[in-house]
Amino acid sequence: MLPLRQSQLQWRSASPAIFLIAIVLVLGGFGIIFQNEANYRALRNQQASVEAQVLAASVAAAVDFDDPVAAREAVDSFKVNPQARFVGVFDRAGNAIAAYDRTERRLGLPLSRLPPASTSSVRISAPILSRGQRVGTVVYEVDREPVSRRLSRYVVLAALVVLAALVIVTLGLAQAALRRANRDLHDRAEALAQSNELLAEQIEERAKAEDQLRQSQKMQALGQLTGGIAHDFNNLLTVIQGSADILCRDDLSDAKRKRFAQAIVQASTNAAVLTSQLLAFARRQPLRPETLNLNLLVLEMTELISRTVGERIKVQTDLAPNPCPVTVDRGQLQSAILNIASNARDAIDGDGQITIHVREQTSESGEKMMAIRFTDTGSGIDPETIERVFEPFFTTKGPGRGTGLGLSQVYGFASQSGGEVTVESETGKGTTFILRLPCSGDAAEESLESEQPELESDPASVLLVEDNAEVGAFAETLLSELGHSVTLARSGEEALELARSRHFDVVFSDVVMPGMGGLKLAEVLAAEQPALPVVLATGYSQELAQSGTSGRAVILKPYRLATVAEALAAALQEHRARG
């Protein structure tokens, strides 16, 4: 900034100097011309004066003796000079004795009546002297050099001077223009900087506003989420609470007790589905992937789907000729298929059809995929809604009819399994969901149903680790029911101490606990007592979702009696097989 200002100051002070130089140059040039002209005039006068004096000397005798012929001869010698305009010889009285006039108008005029010389000529009067005596006068008038010739002598010099002055002035003007342009540029740069600053401010403000908007959207979504959860859980809790209240009565028949107990089991199952769907959308659900044949899975589910969608909707399947196996969580996949089917059911008003195609595809990146395509004959989805169908708790269904979590679960499951889900729809022409899952190299398990596990197992000493008192008491009862001897630890640290002091057959630990968590405990125990099997239980674990279970058995909360029995039996069996 500073050097620019300084240079501007220099230019500003230099500009008048340039004009001054130009003016001085022109004045100096013309001064030289005028000086030359004055010198020329003086020289011309002197020359004419000498010529007049020579004439005066030569005509002295002729004047003295009144001899016009002799005077005439002397005068005529001037005719050869083209610049001679007038030559006159006059006697002492001023009478003309002889004269030469180029224009012949002044011939014979006495000296007193001679018209004054014109500006274009030089007139010299010289006395005719004879031995000190003045006998007459000679008048000699001669042209100055013609103006045109005089001008031509100076025109080159004048042109050079004017040209130089013009060059200087032009340079000065160019510099002034440059200076102006410089200043404009500077101003523009400043304006640009200002507008840039303004823009930056606006961007910042906008970012703030966007942040606020996002925050409010988040709060809105959170409200929607908590509201939805509260609503669904309240319904289920009503069933559980009511049933439990009735079960507390003493005078209850066995049939009634069993019915209400089953109602509680059913409500809890529904609640577990709800939470697993939430976790699936959050992609924080610990998956238990197994290698599956999709043909078999779909076939297996056809009956279930038909029952879900009702009698008026026909379910058709079109299976792949040679499906490649996929490695996914069976339960989650089943949930996803049911969710899509439920969605189709709700879109169909009255009679309709759902077609499920299973096909092998190759993705854009060249990967082999299995695609399950669900096509329904429903009302379709309008373009605005289609963008939001995978949002959690976004639903077009009335209150109590849908949770808004179904398609969210599909989306979360597909993403977490390395696949994707897409939707195509046109209002009035039905909807197509395509669920793509990557093929795996492993061979699929051919069995349709897993073996019914042996509920009863050999009694073992179990170290139960659970920080929650209620869940701890419940699990203790559950494990005791299975015939095991149970020791309850309230934290990972306590469990570690107990494991070091006593012998246990198996450790059954919660994952999420304050202080030492289940995973850390398992790690430490694996190092200290590799022979001691560890079974983990969790409702939600970010760590598990991220790093997996490292081959350890994991069961999901809320767990059922059978699940726990199966997991413990498997762990003890494996342990015994190794040992």
Place this chain on the structure above:
Amino acid sequence: MRRRALIFVSAIGAAMLSSSAQAEVTDLEVKAAFLPRFARYVTWPAAAWRGDQPVSLCVIGDDPFGNLLNQSIAGQQVDGRNFVVKRLSSAAGASDCAIAFVDGSRTDEILQSLAHQPVLTVTDSRFGSERGIIHFVIVGGRVRFSINNRQAREDGLTISSRLLALAVGVSG
């Protein structure tokens, strides 16, 4: 306008006076005017001029000029000297004459006695055929003169070429 007209009238009047005056100038007056002027084109030997005495213009023999000569020398100078007119009857006493107009019956005799003396002798063809160094003649109605330069040199006089150029005839 009136002033210009006045100047014009007076200029015409002056021109008329001048021309009428010139018409009245006689040959004799011209000759009387010429005589002192010859002095300005003639160089005398240094010995012939003494001090700052006036130049003697002599008329020897008959005097045709009368008072004209006295008028013509008025205001005339040569090298700052004035003229003085002397009238002589013979050559005796003519030795200090610078210019001598000779006329009369004894012209020849006087000229001879003045020969070899630094005197510019002047004669007039109207009065006789004898010739001095300068001899007046009338040519084309104007007074002209011839010059006998040999005689002048013999007499120790040098005549300016400018005067010789004006002469109608130069001998010697």
